[in-house]
Amino acid sequence: MDRRTRDKDDDTSAKERPTLKTLAFMTGLGVTTVSRALKDAPEIGAETRRRVQLVAKQIGYRPNRAGVRLRTGKTNVISLVLNTEHELMSFVSDIIYGVTEVIADTPYHLIVTPYSRSQDPLDPVRYLVETGSADGVIISRTQPNDPRARYMLERGIPFATHGRTDMGLVHPYHDFDNYAFAGEAVRHLAGMGRHRLALVTPPVGLTYYGHTVNGFADALSEVGASEVPFNTVSIDHTIDQIRMRTAQLMRRDNRPDGIVSSAAAATLAVVAGIEDAGLKLGRDVDVVSKQSSELLHLFRRELLVVNENFRLAGSELARAVLGWIGGAAPGSLQSLSTPGEVQAYRHSEGQ
Numbered sequence: 001m002d003r004r005t006r007d008k009d010d011d012t013s014a015k016e017r018p019t020l021k022t023l024a025f026m027t028g029l030g031v032t033t034v035s036r037a038l039k040d041a042p043e044i045g046a047e048t049r050r051r052v053q054l055v056a057k058q059i060g061y062r063p064n065r066a067g068v069r070l071r072t073g074k075t076n077v078i079s080l081v082l083n084t085e086h087e088l089m090s091f092v093s094d095i096i097y098g099v100t101e102v103i104a105d106t107p108y109h110l111i112v113t114p115y116s117r118s119q120d121p122l123d124p125v126r127y128l129v130e131t132g133s134a135d136g137v138i139i140s141r142t143q144p145n146d147p148r149a150r151y152m153l154e155r156g157i158p159f160a161t162h163g164r165t166d167m168g169l170v171h172p173y174h175d176f177d178n179y180a181f182a183g184e185a186v187r188h189l190a191g192m193g194r195h196r197l198a199l200v201t202p203p204v205g206l207t208y209y210g211h212t213v214n215g216f217a218d219a220l221s222e223v224g225a226s227e228v229p230f231n232t233v234s235i236d237h238t239i240d241q242i243r244m245r246t247a248q249l250m251r252r253d254n255r256p257d258g259i260v261s262s263a264a265a266a267t268l269a270v271v272a273g274i275e276d277a278g279l280k281l282g283r284d285v286d287v288v289s290k291q292s293s294e295l296l297h298l299f300r301r302e303l304l305v306v307n308e309n310f311r312l313a314g315s316e317l318a319r320a321v322l323g324w325i326g327g328a329a330p331g332s333l334q335s336l337s338t339p340g341e342v343q344a345y346r347h348s349e350g351q
Contacts, residue, residue: 018061026055039107076107078321079134081124081148083141084114090293091310095162098314099138106322108135122147129157136321138162142173144207158324160317160333163207172320172333176308178208178262181339182215183222185260185288188304188342190223194258194286198230198249200242200270202262209234212262228256235263242266246273250285261289264296271300288342297345306339313337 023034029052037044037052055061080099082092099110111134115124121141125148128134135158139148142163152159153169160172182199189197199216202209220227233245249255250273261267267289274281281287282302289296289303292310296303320333 018056018059022059023052023056023061026059027052074135075133076109077111077134078103078108078136078138078318079111079113079128080138081113081115081128081140083116083121085117094292094310095140095314095317098311098316099318100314101311102315102318103322108322122151125151129155136160136325138317138321142207143205144210146207158321160320160324162313162317166207170331172317172324172330174313174316174320174335174337175208176313176337177339178202178211179215179218181290181306181308182212182260183219184339184342185304185306186216186219186225187223188288189258189260189286190219190225192258192286195223195225196228196254196256197225197258197260198228198256200230200259200261200263200266201234203234203236216260225258228254230256230259233266235261235266237266239265239269242269243273243276246270247276248273250274250277250279255285257285259285259287261287264289264291264293267291267296267303268299271303301345304342304344306342308339309337 020031020034023029023038024031027034029037029048033044033048034052037049038056040049078099080096096110096112103110113124113128115121121139125137125139128137129152137152137157137159138161139146139159140162142149142161142165144166146161146165146167149159149161149165149171150167150169153171160174162174164173164175165171186197197216197220199213202212217227219225228249230245230249233242235242237245246269255277259270261270267287270287270289271281274285274287279285281300287303289305290308291305292308294305294307296305316335320335323333324330
């Protein structure tokens, strides 16, 4: 195919792309009515809205985002800002699934804005705001005094945080109750006769570090157990580092007989370190771990787990951002997931 033919085909393809006029012709309605029906305008009847949206879906109609931005000043984009070096296991795929599930039937599209360890976490947020690249933003790895949240609040940008801040400022968030998780894990281990407990913490500096550490400490006091300090690693360390330092810890005379782990990826390394030290999981030491997908029991059935639903988190964060864009009060767009009971798989082994 020569260039002229290719260009002609491209022009034909562009001309044949469904437009509002196409929808108006196919439904027998006016262009203005069709446009309002696509936006769920309340003055358009429910049956008309349903019919227009069904036809739009059938013919593959997509609004011209450049045109929308020129007319309305909106991008119809929600940006999910992720640290690509720290978001492990199924976090990324699950939270993206949750967001896209909510925005699928809206005019909004999701873009993922990555950043790395070498960057200031504020950089990608500043870029999105200064370039007007998104109508709403979702951030994770939230800090107690998070400069990203303060920056967006000051500029009136709708956003939601995965995790809470502690700045005395009101904004949408979704969080998992890590205080309750740590407390439940300690009580479960104590009920199994484990009384020397260690904690693999979230990274220092993130809000849920404090929630987890406080829940762990308060529950230790409640059940009369003691802490075996394990502050040389966090879940942000590499698998090799966690494995090596777990093995060192487990070779000590005052080693723990129970461990609480804040992430599934870290738990894999913890178990490897336990076995490197010549000990057996479920006999010499028990481990309670958070997990976001039910996979840890496939690795070791002796593991005890508490599920954290990142798909739910993605869904709640998307609803929060869309709610703020739609005019809802930020304080009404906050949600907290409560952990379920510790689950054990070992009893079904061999069935």
